[in-house]
Amino acid sequence: xxxxxxAGKSYTSRLLVGTGKYKNFAETRAAIEASGTQIVTVxxxxxxxxxxxxxxxxxxxxxxxxxxxxxxxxxxxxxEDAVRTLRLARELLDGHSLVKLEVxxxxxxxxxxxxxxxxxxxxxxxxxxxxxxxxSDDPIVAKQLEETGCxxxxxxxxxxxxxxxxxxxxxxxxxxxNAKVPVLVDAGVGTxxxxxxxxxxxxxxxxxxxxxxxxxxxxxMACAMKKAVEAGREAYLAGRMPKRLYSAVPxxxxxxxxxxxxxxxxx
Amino acid sequence: MPELFPQTPHFQDxxxxxxxxxVRELACFLFTYGVLPRDKMSFWYSILHSHKVIALSINGKRxxxxxxxxxxxxxxxLELKGKRLALERNGEIVPRSRFKQEMLCDGDKLEIVIxxxxx
Numbered sequence: 001x002x003x004x005x006x007a008g009k010s011y012t013s014r015l016l017v018g019t020g021k022y023k024n025f026a027e028t029r030a031a032i033e034a035s036g037t038q039i040v041t042v043x044x045x046x047x048x049x050x051x052x053x054x055x056x057x058x059x060x061x062x063x064x065x066x067x068x069x070x071x072x073x074x075x076x077x078x079x080e081d082a083v084r085t086l087r088l089a090r091e092l093l094d095g096h097s098l099v100k101l102e103v104x105x106x107x108x109x110x111x112x113x114x115x116x117x118x119x120x121x122x123x124x125x126x127x128x129x130x131x132x133x134x135x136s137d138d139p140i141v142a143k144q145l146e147e148t149g150c151x152x153x154x155x156x157x158x159x160x161x162x163x164x165x166x167x168x169x170x171x172x173x174x175x176x177x178n179a180k181v182p183v184l185v186d187a188g189v190g191t192x193x194x195x196x197x198x199x200x201x202x203x204x205x206x207x208x209x210x211x212x213x214x215x216x217x218x219x220x221m222a223c224a225m226k227k228a229v230e231a232g233r234e235a236y237l238a239g240r241m242p243k244r245l246y247s248a249v250p251x252x253x254x255x256x257x258x259x260x261x262x263x264x265x266x267x
Numbered sequence: 268m269p270e271l272f273p274q275t276p277h278f279q280d281x282x283x284x285x286x287x288x289x290v291r292e293l294a295c296f297l298f299t300y301g302v303l304p305r306d307k308m309s310f311w312y313s314i315l316h317s318h319k320v321i322a323l324s325i326n327g328k329r330x331x332x333x334x335x336x337x338x339x340x341x342x343x344x345l346e347l348k349g350k351r352l353a354l355e356r357n358g359e360i361v362p363r364s365r366f367k368q369e370m371l372c373d374g375d376k377l378e379i380v381i382x383x384x385x386x
Contacts, residue, residue: 018384018385019386020385021386022384028384042382042384043382043383043384043385044382044383046378046379046380046381047347047350047379047380049328049345049379050345057350057351057381057382058384059351069382071382072386074385084355088355088360088380091353091354091362091363092352092380092381160386207386208386210386
């Protein structure tokens with residue numbers, strides 16, 4: 001079975017989805033369900049003090065019993081903050097240690113700070129976390145993160161929330177070639193074809209949030225993304241035909257063509 | 268007065284001991300970790316009970332509570348009882364199993380977090 005294996009668990013869906021930026025919890029749930037995803041990311045934030053006790057929370061709609069949760073370190077700009085956030089996440093989720101590490105370098109572009117990311121990854125792996133790490137598409141950094149002990153490498157296609165798609169497929173290919181752990185594109189996916197291209201390059205999965213949440217019809221886009229990831233994976237496994245500048249071999253037979261009428265005859 | 272205090276006027280007066288933040292913090296520590304010798308119990312109890320109200324910082328906001336309040340009681344007061352959350356006290360995570368026993372002290376900083384939507 002062509003399943004995605006992460007931290008020893010097998011998943012049929014290779015699409016991972018974020019839970020941010022939706023209109024409300026109902027839309028979040030509808031989109032997550034339509035996407036067919038089994039792994040969703042969540043953020044860790046201060047609770048509102050003085051909030052009505054009866055107000056629902058995200059996990060009422062996206063229960064940990066049904067989905068594998070991936071707490072992230074969004075908003076962290078230092079290794080120290082990222083580690084602290086994930087320790088809290090582990091406590092929050094009763095010892096669940098599969099996490100998404102992201103350490104940002106700049107609030108304007110949200111580009112990752114790979115130096116702090118490496119430092120955080122080292123500390124987290126030592127503390128027994130199973131780290132899926134968001135990083136740039138630098139192949140050397142990706143390899144170093146893998147060597148530190150991260151169980152999944154997640155290079156960006158383009159900037160978070162930019163929807164620009166895969167800007168450097170060549171780097172991505174190099175990362176995939178060199179990696180012995182799953183490689184998932186995370187950030188920058190904008191539409192279905194971006195996800196398909198990622199899978200065709202050989203990615204093990206795709207993580208996206210804005211591409212679905214900011215679509216005009218998020219639930220429909222989630223459906224599209226589900227198919228896109230499946231299509232890309234099958235195309236990859238099928239082994240594509242080579243690209244050529246031209247091919248004198250058409251798809252139809254060259255024998256038995258009826259006699260030409262006069263104009264534009266072949267030589 | 269317990270012998271561990273120096274023989275100076277400040278430390279011989281119960282009132283000044285009760286108002287000394289260092290001594291109160293020590294009392295809190297001793298009760299939290301249960302390391303009180305039985306014969307000194309009433310003295311340290313009086314230190315802990317002398318303050319009627321404690322001020323806590325909860326998620327950055329200052330709030331006042333009765334003395335001798337546990338983390339569990341604070342969460343109940345804030346309508347957070349039974350909610351899935353994680354808590355840091357003065358930078359250290361307090362496991363859920365300790366919420367009922369851990370008594371808070373004046374000046375404690377709490378961070379209470381939950382899972383929210385994010386990518």
